[in-house]
Amino acid sequence: MNQYVFKSNDTDETMQFSENLGKKLQPGDVITLEGDLGAGKTTFTKGLALGLGIKKNVSSPTFTIIKEYNGRLPLYHMDVYRLEDSYEDLGFDEYFEGQGVSVVEWAHLIQEQLPEDLLQVKITLGEENSRMITVIPKGNRYEILCKELFT
Numbered sequence: 001m002n003q004y005v006f007k008s009n010d011t012d013e014t015m016q017f018s019e020n021l022g023k024k025l026q027p028g029d030v031i032t033l034e035g036d037l038g039a040g041k042t043t044f045t046k047g048l049a050l051g052l053g054i055k056k057n058v059s060s061p062t063f064t065i066i067k068e069y070n071g072r073l074p075l076y077h078m079d080v081y082r083l084e085d086s087y088e089d090l091g092f093d094e095y096f097e098g099q100g101v102s103v104v105e106w107a108h109l110i111q112e113q114l115p116e117d118l119l120q121v122k123i124t125l126g127e128e129n130s131r132m133i134t135v136i137p138k139g140n141r142y143e144i145l146c147k148e149l150f151t
C-alpha cells in the first residue's frame with residue numbers, strides 16, 4: 001500500500017496543499033478525512049474548495065451532515081460525526097457517484113457505505129501548529145492523482 005506524507009507547519013500550508021489537490025480533482029472523486037477533533041479536517045476542506053474555485057466560505061457542516069457548494073465542480077462536504085448510526089443512509093451513494101467531489105469528515109463512521117476507490121487523508125497533530133498529513137490512494141485513479149500531487 002502506497003502512502004504519501006506532507007508535513008504542514010501552519011494553517012496556510014495545509015490550505016495550500018489541499019488547494020493544490022482541489023485543482024486536480026475530477027467529477028466523482030471521493031476524499032475521506034480522518035483525524036482528531038481540531039486536527040484540521042475542515043481547514044483542509046476549505047483549501048480544497050478554493051482549488052475547486054468555490055467562492056463561498058466553507059464552514060463546518062456538523063449539524064447538517066451534508067452541505068453542497070458550487071465551483072468548477074460541485075463540492076459535497078459531509079461531516080458524519082453526529083450521525084445516529086453508521087447504517088443511516090442519507091443517500092450517500094448518489095453523492096459518491098455524482099458529478100461533484102465528495103469530502104467526508106469522520107468517514108470511518110460510515111465505513112460500510114464508502115466506495116471501494118477513494119483518497120484517504122489522515123491528519124495527526126504535532127507540536128504547536130504542525131500537522132502530519134498522510135495520503136493513501138485506494139484504486140488506480142487515486143494512485144495517479146498522488147503521483148501528480150507529490151512529484
Ligand SMILES: Nc1ncnc2c1ncn2[C@@H]1O[C@H](COP(=O)(O)OP(=O)(O)OP(=O)(O)O)[C@@H](O)[C@H]1O
Nearest residue numbers: 008009010011014037038039040041042043129131
Ligand atoms: N497546520 C495546521 N493545519 C490545519 N489547521 C491548523 C494548523 N495549525 C493550526 N490549525 C488550526 O487548527 C484548527 C483546525 O480546526 P478544524 O475545524 O479544521 O478541525 P477539524 O478536524 O475539522 O475538527 P472537527 O473534528 O471538530 O470537525 C483551526 O483553527 C486551524 O486554524
Ligand SMILES: [Mg+2]
Nearest residue numbers: 041042060105
Ligand atoms: Mg471539522
